Amino acid sequence: MTPQTTDSSNQHIAFIGGGNMASAIIGGLLKRGLPASQIQVVEPFAEQRARLAQQFQIEVSETAGASLARATLAVWAVKPQTFRQAAEQSRAHTQAALHLSVAAGIRSSTIAGWLGTERVVRAMPNTPALIGQGMTALFARPAASAADRLAVERVVQTTGQYLWLDEEAQLDAVTALSGSGPAYVFYFIEAMIEAGTDMGLSREQAQQLAVGTFAGASALAHEATEPPEVLRARVTSKGGTTYAALTSMEQDGIKEKFMQAMHAARQRASEMGDEFGAA
Numbered sequence: 146m147t148p149q150t151t152d153s154s155n156q157h158i159a160f161i162g163g164g165n166m167a168s169a170i171i172g173g174l175l176k177r178g179l180p181a182s183q184i185q186v187v188e189p190f191a192e193q194r195a196r197l198a199q200q201f202q203i204e205v206s207e208t209a210g211a212s213l214a215r216a217t218l219a220v221w222a223v224k225p226q227t228f229r230q231a232a233e234q235s236r237a238h239t240q241a242a243l244h245l246s247v248a249a250g251i252r253s254s255t256i257a258g259w260l261g262t263e264r265v266v267r268a269m270p271n272t273p274a275l276i277g278q279g280m281t282a283l284f285a286r287p288a289a290s291a292a293d294r295l296a297v298e299r300v301v302q303t304t305g306q307y308l309w310l311d312e313e314a315q316l317d318a319v320t321a322l323s324g325s326g327p328a329y330v331f332y333f334i335e336a337m338i339e340a341g342t343d344m345g346l347s348r349e350q351a352q353q354l355a356v357g358t359f360a361g362a363s364a365l366a367h368e369a370t371e372p373p374e375v376l377r378a379r380v381t382s383k384g385g386t387t388y389a390a391l392t393s394m395e396q397d398g399i400k401e402k403f404m405q406a407m408h409a410a411r412q413r414a415s416e417m418g419d420e421f422g423a424a
């Protein structure tokens with residue numbers, strides 16, 4: 146689905162945890178016109194509270210309190226390690242809310258148990274949400290109504306594209322692919338910049354070329370009707386430079402290693418569900 150404007154005038158959104166992911170979603174919401182007065186954040190870290198208040202002019206509090214009762218939607222953006230403790234602190238004030246968790250790994254049954262409500266939706270977003278180009282996968286517990294799903298969509302569509310999953314376990318794969326994915330892209334960009342500077346380009350030149358190449362290739366892959374391997378073949382002249390680079394990567398098993406790394410990410414998501422979601 147693609148972003149569109151929808152009426153969100155009745156929504157009041159409380160973020161529990163105001164770190165990187167919450168900031169990315171809040172940035173997307175504000176850019177799309179949600180009034181700052183409809184957003185509040187609970188964030189224990191003083192420096193981060195100051196940053197949020199300064200950057201977004203939203204209400205930020207140190208601890209969970211009665212003001213959370215206004216929330217029609219509670220967005221859980223704490224680390225999986227601290228979710229349980231945060232839930233204990235906030236659950237008394239958020240019983241009327243619909244709950245949206247962005248935490249990796251923590252299963253919706255666990256969340257429903259901690260929060261004392263079945264109205265739980267899980268999301269796996271990513272940080273390009275900050276500029277309205279996020280990718281989010283969603284999974285709803287059966288008790289979440291069509292209206293609940295719509296309320297979640299209203300929030301998520303302000304941050305980019307989204308899709309619904311039928312099976313919760315797929316969220317761990319999504320986490321390994323698009324949740325962590327921006328970090329892989331930045332990692333490759335870093336490597337391209339480093340190699341470019343090694344080969345005599347200035348850092349600025351290498352960065353402009355690397356970032357522009359990712360942007361252009363992504364846009365081409367998005368618009369093209371052919372699959373990525375066909376687009377790749379068009380870059381790879383017989384016996385040429387790309388062939389030399391790809392042969393070197395194949396010989397070093399880069400693709401297999403990269404896939405292995407993604408499996409490690411999915412495995413970690415599942416482990417976090419067991420480790421931090423234990424009753």
Ligand SMILES: NC(=O)c1ccc[n+]([C@@H]2O[C@H](COP(=O)([O-])OP(=O)(O)OC[C@H]3O[C@@H](n4cnc5c(N)ncnc54)[C@H](OP(=O)(O)O)[C@@H]3O)[C@@H](O)[C@H]2O)c1
Nearest residue numbers: 162163164165166190222223224225227231247248249270
């Ligand atoms: N970053 C991503 O790209 C990304 C993508 C998809 C999903 N996620 C998920 O999003 C969640 C947040 O990740 P993040 O990267 O945003 O982490 P983060 O930057 O560390 O943000 C979490 C924030 O929650 C605060 N917090 C800790 N205990 C709290 C409590 N009891 N009540 C309220 N807030 C509390 C933390 O404060 P302290 O620092 O003082 O502990 C921290 O500022 C994680 O579950 C992660 O799996 C992240």
